[in-house]
Amino acid sequence: MRSGCFTLSTAAPAEFVDITGQARQAVAMSGIEEGLLCLFNPHTTAGLTVNEGCDPAVRQDLLGLFGQLLPPSWPCRHAEGNSPAHALATLTGSSLTMIITEGKLLLGAWQRIFFCEYDGPRSRAVHWKALAG
Amino acid sequence: MRSGCFTLSTAAPAEFVDITGQARQAVAMSGIEEGLLCLFNPHTTAGLTVNEGCDPAVRQDLLGLFGQLLPPSWPCRHAEGNSPAHALATLTGSSLTMIITEGKLLLGAWQRIFFCEYDGPRSRAVHWKALAG
Amino acid sequence: MRSGCFTLSTAAPAEFVDITGQARQAVAMSGIEEGLLCLFNPHTTAGLTVNEGCDPAVRQDLLGLFGQLLPPSWPCRHAEGNSPAHALATLTGSSLTMIITEGKLLLGAWQRIFFCEYDGPRSRAVHWKALAG
Numbered sequence: 001m002r003s004g005c006f007t008l009s010t011a012a013p014a015e016f017v018d019i020t021g022q023a024r025q026a027v028a029m030s031g032i033e034e035g036l037l038c039l040f041n042p043h044t045t046a047g048l049t050v051n052e053g054c055d056p057a058v059r060q061d062l063l064g065l066f067g068q069l070l071p072p073s074w075p076c077r078h079a080e081g082n083s084p085a086h087a088l089a090t091l092t093g094s095s096l097t098m099i100i101t102e103g104k105l106l107l108g109a110w111q112r113i114f115f116c117e118y119d120g121p122r123s124r125a126v127h128w129k130a131l132a133g
Numbered sequence: 134m135r136s137g138c139f140t141l142s143t144a145a146p147a148e149f150v151d152i153t154g155q156a157r158q159a160v161a162m163s164g165i166e167e168g169l170l171c172l173f174n175p176h177t178t179a180g181l182t183v184n185e186g187c188d189p190a191v192r193q194d195l196l197g198l199f200g201q202l203l204p205p206s207w208p209c210r211h212a213e214g215n216s217p218a219h220a221l222a223t224l225t226g227s228s229l230t231m232i233i234t235e236g237k238l239l240l241g242a243w244q245r246i247f248f249c250e251y252d253g254p255r256s257r258a259v260h261w262k263a264l265a266g
Numbered sequence: 267m268r269s270g271c272f273t274l275s276t277a278a279p280a281e282f283v284d285i286t287g288q289a290r291q292a293v294a295m296s297g298i299e300e301g302l303l304c305l306f307n308p309h310t311t312a313g314l315t316v317n318e319g320c321d322p323a324v325r326q327d328l329l330g331l332f333g334q335l336l337p338p339s340w341p342c343r344h345a346e347g348n349s350p351a352h353a354l355a356t357l358t359g360s361s362l363t364m365i366i367t368e369g370k371l372l373l374g375a376w377q378r379i380f381f382c383e384y385d386g387p388r389s390r391a392v393h394w395k396a397l398a399g
Contacts (some may be wrong), residue, residue, distance in 0.1 A: 002167065002266065003234060028156025035266075036304055036397060038169055040232050044185040050311040050360040052352055061342050061349030062356060069202060069335060076194050082195030083303065086185055090195060090225060092356060094183040094244075097230045097363045099306050099395045101269060106393055108308025109304035111360075128240055129232045131169060131266035133268065133301075135300065135399065136367060166399075171302055171364050173318060175374030177318040202335060209327050216327030218320055223358060227316040227377075230363045246394035260372055262365045264302060 001029045001089025005131040010120035014067065016049075016059040017115040019126060024105055030130035033103045040097045040127045045085035045107070045119035048126070053112025066118075083120035092116050100130065134162045136262040143233065143253035149182075149192040150248040152259060156231070157238055163263035166236045172229045173260045178218035178252035180225025181259070186245025199251075218251035223248050233263065267295045268396040272398050276386035280333065281327040282315075283381040285392060289364070290371055296396035299369045307392045311351035311385035313358025314392070319378025337358075351384035356371045366396065 006022045018040075027037055041048050070084035075084040078086075096113065099106040107113075115126060139155045152172075160170055174181050185191040204218035211219075229246065232239040241248075248259060272288045285305075293303055306315050318324040338352035344352075362379065365372040373379075381392060 003232065017241075034395075036302075036372040036395060037309075038230050038232060040239060042239070042244060044183075044191075044241065044243050045248075050310075051356050055344055055346075057343035057345070058349055058352050059312075060339075061344050062353050064343075065336060065340065065353045070198060071259050073200065077190035077197075078188055078194050079190070083191055084198065086191050086210075087195050088196045090182040090184050093226055093359055097304050099269065099271065099304060099360050099393055101395070106306060106308070108310065110179075110310050111308060127232055129167075129169060129234070129266075131264060131397060133266070133395075133399070136365065169302075171363050175370060175372070175377060177316075177324075177374065177376050183283060203331060207327075208330065210323035211321055211327050211329075212323070213321075216324055216330065220323050220328050220331045223315040223317050223382075226359055228363050260365055262300075262302060262367070262399075264397060266399065 005125055005127045007125045008090045009123050010117035013120055014063045015120060018112050019115050020098060020112045024112050027100055027105050032130050032132045033102050035100045035130060037100055037131040038096045038129045041094045043124055045082055045089055046057045047089050047116040048096045049092055049114050049116055050111050052110050054110050082119045088118045138258055138260045140258050142256050143250035146253055147196045148250040148253060151245050152248050153227060153245045156246050159261045160233055160238050165233050165263050165265045168263060168265040169232045170231045170233055171262045172226045176257055178215055178222055180222050180249040181229045182225055182247050182249055185208050185243050187243050215252045221251045269320050271391055271393045273391045274381035275389050279386055280329045280384060281383045283377050284319060285381050286378045289379050292394045293366055293371050298366050298396050298398045301396060301398040303364045303366055304395045307360045309390055311348055311355055312354050313382040314362045315358055315380050315382055316377050318376050343361045348385050356382040
């Protein structure tokens with residue numbers, strides 16, 4: 001199984017959800033020893049990132065900083081009024097490409113993978129594809 | 134044909150140009166059923182992103198928000214005076230990696246692919262490479 | 267040799283270090299004529315980007331602009347006090363996917379690859395993986 005999809009639920013308007021476990025499970029299911037894993041977020045008010053996973057205060061600070069940069073109350077032309085969330089989706093990025101080596105996902109000591117919710121709470125999905133090589 | 138390049142012209146200093154059609158054509162030309170598509174922007178005052186393509190007001194709002202964050206009038210050391218456009222290139226990203234499945238590019242219901250012009254109008258190019266796997 | 271790692275030292279709190287030479291060496295070591303190169307940064311207060319490499323003033327301007335957007339003095343909850351550097355890591359991105367064609371890394375005329383230090387000076391590493399296809 002070289003590709004798949006997993007789902008998650010977010011609980012707040014803005015939230016970083018740790019999806020490292022699901023990404024590692026995808027690598028295990030692929031059976032690939034050496035290659036790449038691509039994670040893809042199909043939503044337009046969310047993103048994917050790799051950042052510090054040890055101290056939850058980092059994620060709180062990031063959401064605080066991003067909320068100051070792009071306040072949700074900004075006067076949008078878009079009728080749904082959530083353009084700051086769309087802007088954060090572009091600044092964060094919709095996909096991640098990561099290295100698989102010795103059958104495992106390569107991550108730094110403090111790194112975890114996060115789904116970045118900017119317009120929740122919602123039900124969300126993440127697609128993945130693993131390539132050997 | 135597993136790689137190629139397409140060109141486009143931008144018409145304004147800042148503009149999001151929908152290149153979803155060209156990306157889908159690249160996937161069709163590759164003949165790949167399962168794999169990855171990498172899009173690469175060779176310019177330093179532009180970027181590539183995936184975001185909402187249904188309501189054009191989202192793109193207008195994004196350009197408005199980005200112009201407030203990084204005003205083009207910022208006093209640059211760089212003689213060309215376009216460092217805010219270079220900064221937006223880094224914040225947006227120069228490449229996209231996307232999933233090909235069942236011969237098609239995987240995109241969410243509201244997602245489209247955009248070339249982000251931050252220092253136009255100009256003639257621009259986008260390179261692509263598709264990998265099977 | 268299809269994957270590896272190179273190290274670098276940064277000399278300032280915030281700095282863009284040109285790693286184009288190391289990335290090209292990785293492509294040469296891989297022996298791949300057509301494919302993709304993935305660069306991955308395992309640190310949480312740094313990033314990877316492609317931007318203008320000709321005029322060093324562009325990098326100075328980028329660091330000036332980013333320091334204004336996310337001032338290092340921001341009052342963090344995170345005890346280490348470096349959350350603005352973590353935020354810049356997410357906004358810059360932790361990986362790059364680039365095209366290899368005719369045995370060479372595809373880059374635009376003015377493009378260079380940079381390791382973006384946001385919490386230095388430190389010793390840093392960059393992992394790479396090349397895939398043929």
